[in-house]
Amino acid sequence: xxxxxxxxxxxxxxxxxxxxxxxxxxxxxxxxxxxxxxxxxxxxxxxxxxxxxxxxxxxxxxxxxxxxxxxxxxxxxxxxxxxxxxxxxxxxxxxxxxxxxxxxxxxxxxxxxxxxxxxxxxxxxxxxxxxxxxxxxxxxxxxxxxxxxxxxxxxxxxxxxxxxxxxxxxxxxxxxxxxxxxx
Numbered sequence: 001x002x003x004x005x006x007x008x009x010x011x012x013x014x015x016x017x018x019x020x021x022x023x024x025x026x027x028x029x030x031x032x033x034x035x036x037x038x039x040x041x042x043x044x045x046x047x048x049x050x051x052x053x054x055x056x057x058x059x060x061x062x063x064x065x066x067x068x069x070x071x072x073x074x075x076x077x078x079x080x081x082x083x084x085x086x087x088x089x090x091x092x093x094x095x096x097x098x099x100x101x102x103x104x105x106x107x108x109x110x111x112x113x114x115x116x117x118x119x120x121x122x123x124x125x126x127x128x129x130x131x132x133x134x135x136x137x138x139x140x141x142x143x144x145x146x147x148x149x150x151x152x153x154x155x156x157x158x159x160x161x162x163x164x165x166x167x168x169x170x171x172x173x174x175x176x177x178x179x180x181x182x183x
Contacts, residue, residue, distance in 0.1 A: 084120035091116055121165075129164030129175040131157045141166070143174040150180040 095101070095109040118128075129141050135157045137144060141164060142157065150158050157177045164175030 081124045084123050088116045125167050127166050130160050137179050142177045144179045145176050146178050147181045148178050154180050154182040156180050
């Protein structure tokens with residue numbers, strides 16, 4: 001008898017050992033073939049289970065990173081806009097700190113600060129909506145406050161009462177306008 005049958009500490013062969021033995025010596029024994037196939041399938045199953053767990057972990061990590069990036073984007077979304085407005089704030093504070101300012105100095109300072117503000121808005125893609133008289137009324141960008149008789153074509157802007165603003169294609173505030181009455 002072999003030593004393996006008398007040794008109580010002998011372990012049965014592993015699935016990998018069975019698969020290797022079956023591949024090395026093809027036999028006509030159906031039980032050995034079935035055991036080899038079973039070992040092969042068990043190893044393949046373990047590999048697929050490992051791949052699945054790794055893929056699940058990758059998906060969870062990607063989702064967590066995306067959620068973190070979205071949270072940061074929301075938290076700091078106005079950072080660039082606020083940075084553009086700080087010089088305007090500085091100019092207003094500096095203008096108010098001047099004692100005994102003349103009306104002309106106040107006007108010049110206000111105009112310079114207004115230019116700074118408009119520039120900051122433009123840098124941040126805030127575009128003014130101020131249709132010229134005679135422009136066709138657009139309900140997506142204009143809000144008609146009143147309809148007035150006028151010599152120009154019907155349903156066109158007569159005057160702008162308050163400018164509107166948009167960011168990219170989204171209207172923040174429509175321009176308040178008067179519109180010509182139909183004839």
